[in-house]
Amino acid sequence: MRLATRRDGSRDGRLMVVRRDGEALLDAGPAARTLQDALDRWEEAEPKLRALAESLDAGRAAGVPLDPHALHSPLPRAYEWVDGSAYLNHVRLVRKARGAEPPPTLESDPLVYQGGSGVLLGPTDDLPLPDPGWGLDLEGEVCCILGDVPRGTRAADAGRHVRLLCLANDVTLRNLVPGELAKGFGFFQSKPATAFSPFAVTPDEVGPAWRDGRLHLRMTVRWNGQVVGTVDAGPEMHFSFFQLLEHVARTRGFTAGTILGSGTVSNADRARGWSCIAEQRALEMIDGGAPRTRFLAAGDTVEIEVRDGEGRNVFGTISQRVRAP
Incomplete structure (x- = not known):
């Protein structure tokens, strides 16, 4: 459904x-x-x-x-928007590019942040860019929309609380990130409103592609009409949605209408491309010492979608244009 x-x-x-x-x-x-x-x-x-x-x-x-x-976002406003970083290839690349070591608990303790949920963007809403110097970036993600989640929910029981799946473009203002992280208190201004796919689907809608708390389908990302990524959302998701849910529910419960994100979908195989510009820039830094790929500019278009084995566009297409003020 x-x-x-x-x-x-x-x-x-x-x-x-x-x-x-x-x-x-x-x-x-x-x-x-x-x-x-x-x-x-x-x-x-x-x-x-x-x-x-x-x-x-x-x-x-x-x-x-x-x-x-x-169409609006499936949830035009949500009780909470909690986003992980479950694809460790992405974490390692962006940290290596800036000369930072990953945390020692990278493989055992998920990274999460809480984003703004009161204003969410629809799948064709413009991406506002008040200042090009802020470094607007796209981020293709898979998300779960949750029912009521009791505090202390374990991964083995987490599946019963997943109601729907959808996609997100969790945009980031990359050039604002370093200053915020230097304060030691996390993201805020660097994470503007997130956009979501036209459709939210029940897990059975994707059949066996939904298993072990992961979506085993490929996400296609296009920038100005050109495919820049066909990334596989399944095998390299180190922490499953079930593990992420156990982690965030350790000390508190969540109400129905909470959205949980996977973080940027990322693959180690460079041939698969990428779903955020920062990752491509990180590779350029590692290989050549300097980034060459620019961030998003006014007039650019971004498209994100996932198709199943029948070629059906499961979640519809996030299709946005960057707009100057």
Whole structure:
């Protein structure tokens, strides 16, 4: 089952179910008005949503044509946005490029930060760039949308709390990062609003590609229409979503409507490309002593998507343009 949120002038939009071919939507109002409403009542709402999706797929219900520009983020605002850094190749590269050693607990203790969740971008919203000197970067990620998570949840039980999967462009203002990290208190200004994919999907929608708490599909990233990455999201995710969830739930619980991110999808095989510019610049620093690839500029376009074995665009495409003020 695939779900989307259609803009309707309200803060939280209108929940829609998505036809299997991704070309039509059906109002989910009989089951839940918003995605947050559905998450709050998941045991009651999910069967009703599935019935609507089956009716739409079978042609028994008349949907409306899907316009990606009419869609918001599946959750236009979330209770929390917690992001990990589960692909250790990415961590090692960016730290090596700046002459920093990875933490000694890199392989045993996940890196996480908490981003802003009150304002989230839709899949076709512009990426604002108030100052080119801030170094705007894209970041392709996989995310889980969670139900209620009790404190102390263990990885072995974490799967029962994963409601939906989606993609994110977790943009970073790279040139603001060093100054913030030097304060010893983490990211804030360097992490503006994150954009999410048009659709959020139940894990069964991707079949065996969802296993061991990882999405075993390839993410395609395009910059100005050119493919810069076809990165595999599965095997090199060192910490699974289940392990990330155990880590963040160690000292507190989370409410339904929390989003958990994987961090930048990254592969050691350079032939796979990259899903953030900082990684390519790190390779250039390591190989030649200086970065050559620029950061995003006004007018640039970014596209992020994942296709399954049938070639179906599972989450729809994040398709954004960088906009000057």
